[in-house]
Amino acid sequence: MPIPGNLLTTAMAVMPHTDPERAIQTALSLDIPFWPQLPKFDYTEDMYVQASEHFPGIVLDMTAKTLRFSMDKFLAEFEETMAHFDDPAYFDISPAYSAVYHRFLAMDHSKRKAIRGQLEGPVSFGFNIQDQDGRPILFDDTVRPFMFEFMAKRVNVQLERLKALNPNAFMFIDEPGLQFLFSAMSGYSDRAAKDDVGAFLDRIERPRGIHLCGNPDWDFLLQLDMDILSLDVYTNGEVFGSYSGSIRKFLDRGGVLVWGIVPTNMEPFSKESMDTLEARLIAIWDMLAKKGIDREWLLSRSLLSPATCCLVNPDGERTVEEAFAMIRTLSARLREHYALDGD
Template sequence: MSIPGNLLTTAMAVMPHTDAEHALKTALSMDVPFWPQLPNLCYYEDMYVQAAEHFPGILLDVNNRTLKFSMDKFIMELEETMAHFDDPSWFDISESYSSVYHRFLAMDLSDRPAIRGQLEGPISFGFNILDQDERPILFEDTVRSFMLEFMAKRINVQLNRLKALNQNAFMFVDEPGLQYLFSAMSGYNDIKAKKELDIFFSMVERPRGIHLCGNPDWDFLLGLDLDILSLDIYTNAEVFSSYAPSIKRFLNSGGVIVWGIIPTGFESFEKENINLLAAQLENVWHILAKKGIDIHHMLKQSMLSPATCCLVNPDKEKTVEKAFSSVQQLSGMLREKYGI
């Protein structure tokens, strides 16, 4: 497995910065860096907008910061999109949609243990983008089927660009919408989602995984064919630790867990300290150990990160940067404690 563990650090890509160079410097402070997504800098930097580039039927209004879908436009543009289906550049993120991505690609990152990219996943994209009738495009069978292959191609193209910089590159498929599958109101059930996500991941090159900050059905998520799972353990510690059998199977199959433990919200961050957060995380590990998971094996296949992204702090990027620094500090403490 090319994804490192041993409590090395990474973070969520969505950052509150309005200075691209500053954001990139902060991202590079992690052991496993990534290219930042900066929606406060420009609407093109929004994760849904970046995923929507060249998707047929998209109605993008940058000035009013809206992203919608038209079925008539989809039908009209589909033929042109299919004509580009074997053109990798069509599925990459252009400089117009992320200048910081292209700055990242211009760097020498070969000495890092790994690097990481990301793209919005099909479930969240499909829930978030509404058609002319204010209906999520996830409910349109034809669009959804196309979307699975389209997003898989986009992820593969980005992964190959990153692997040219570092052979241990991997991708996060960002899926905050997965937690809504298990609501009776979602209109798209978990059985159908499991079948279609299996199809989706069969088209996505390895190494690949899912990042989300919410609380889905963890048996469902850990049962997908993933190499890495990134989650908010700060909020979901009690729930996640109750899924020991699925966690054990995931780890035994070589999966890596990214434990998001440092809060990035101003109020939450200010009331915590490193020792309390370390104790909270270790408590989860000890609960899992009592349920038959070897701690040292688990830590070998673990990374650390902030718990979530945060765009709305009153101090803008300052608390987020403190959280990044705290992750590095916590990593050093725990690596020394466990002899890693």
């Protein structure tokens, strides 16, 4: 089983740190570490900018910190991009786009139960990047199919590099845009969206999964052919727990759930304690148990994490680091309570 469970810990990658080494050490404090994305350290460490490297048509302004798309530039650069389509190194994140990623790759992770990477997914990338007319490129029938294939190549290259460091490496596709996917969208039907996301996952090597903090169509998401799903149950737990049928099917296929439970924003974090967060999680698990999901099986297929990323706290990295410390303690407490193996 390449992805462990038993309530071990991991976290989302976007962090507020301006010191890369401190961020990496914070990530390494969890059971399943990852390479941090640090947009406050440098704009190239932004998740959208990193995903945009070598994407034809991208207009990156480092001074203004903007990322846009030009169809004229896309057409001019497309042939060169296709000439590199069979070159794996072309699709990796270069040192110019993430010094943190390459620092992580230079470390020894062989004794970890697993390690994790991530890349911004095509739905969110396509929503966020707008063309010269201010229209998201996700809605462009010319650009969209290429974008899904391009991002799949990027995910696979990174996963291969991480597996060279630890055979149990896996990837998160960060997709906050999935919660908006099935809202009214001109020219992009629900059926096309579902087909595109399914085909995208089919192009990605296993283990593969999705992370998002919003509240999407859970039935759709849980039936996708993926190995791990990471979500914010602190905010969305009650809604998510109501999809017990889809959750059971996901677990029965061998899926792993990452329960994001400790808030990283200062205000909600200050209102919670170990006891309140533990009670919130157990209440969701109790609800699922009453609906026929075996608790022992569920916990064996579960990880714990902070609830979300956070870049807006006035105390910088302090609350985020405290949330990381709390998730470690909560994990140890719950593993002892349920007699789970954490070694």
